[in-house]
Amino acid sequence: MTGFPLYDGDDGGPLSAEVEAFFDGTDVPIVFTTSSGVTPGHPSVPHARRFFEHAVAACRQLGRQAALLTPLAELVPSWLPDGVRRFDYVPLSRVLSRSAALVHHGGIGTGALALAAGIPQLVVPRVIDQPDNAARLARLGVAVSLAPKAFRGPIVADALGRLLSSSQILGRCRATAARVRTGEPLNDTCRWIEQLAAVP
Numbered sequence: 581m582t583g584f585p586l587y588d589g590d591d592g593g594p595l596s597a598e599v600e601a602f603f604d605g606t607d608v609p610i611v612f613t614t615s616s617g618v619t620p621g622h623p624s625v626p627h628a629r630r631f632f633e634h635a636v637a638a639c640r641q642l643g644r645q646a647a648l649l650t651p652l653a654e655l656v657p658s659w660l661p662d663g664v665r666r667f668d669y670v671p672l673s674r675v676l677s678r679s680a681a682l683v684h685h686g687g688i689g690t691g692a693l694a695l696a697a698g699i700p701q702l703v704v705p706r707v708i709d710q711p712d713n714a715a716r717l718a719r720l721g722v723a724v725s726l727a728p729k730a731f732r733g734p735i736v737a738d739a740l741g742r743l744l745s746s747s748q749i750l751g752r753c754r755a756t757a758a759r760v761r762t763g764e765p766l767n768d769t770c771r772w773i774e775q776l777a778a779v780p
Contacts, residue, residue, distance in 0.1 A: 590671035602647065607644070607645040609663075611647045613684050614632075628650070632655050634732050635648060636660060637733025638737040639737075641737040648664065672690065676699055681699055682694040682701050683703075684701065686725075688709060695756050695757060700743040701724075702723065702724055702726065703718075706728055711725075721748070721752035722752050723743075
């Protein structure tokens with residue numbers, strides 16, 4: 581095994597000045613993102629809209645800065661509090677180490693990037709492998725899982741408050757990150773595949 585091939589579509593180019601300034605500010609943001617499969621007309625659109633509405637409510641209650649990641653502006657409330665911004669796309673591998681926590685749908689790639697960054701996760705699983713991924717992250721001691729119906733502003737704010745104030749959870753996040761970040765899994769995997777392909 582070469583490890584988990586962490587990948588988020590990052591092309592290695594510079595981040596925009598707007599993104600850099602946001603993530604290098606004095607208030608470390610919480611990042612909220614839904615599945616990349618949520619496209620216009622997709623059945624998950626109502627769930628994603630509700631996700632961002634309650635994300636904004638939670639951040640307003642906590643007084644925290646937040647990044648809402650979605651290319652669909654219609655999913656996000658038209659009015660956002662100070663310190664809450666929407667970005668079409670930001671490579672998670674470049675910003676999670678400068679984030680306080682990640683709130684997401686439970687995709688395995690998204691969860692793995694948060695593990696590598698060493699930050700706590702609030703997972704809201706809905707379909708396919710997401711509930712299993714959320715359960716595994718919770719068992720690792722790095723995440724809390726919420727059912728979609730429970731994802732409401734006050735409940736989200738309470739869960740994030742507990743995640744961010746727990747020295748035990750933060751310690752587990754750091755320890756897990758040290759294990760995940762060893763080696764270069766994607767490069768190692770490609771090298772092994774190339775070597776096997778070259779065998780006559």
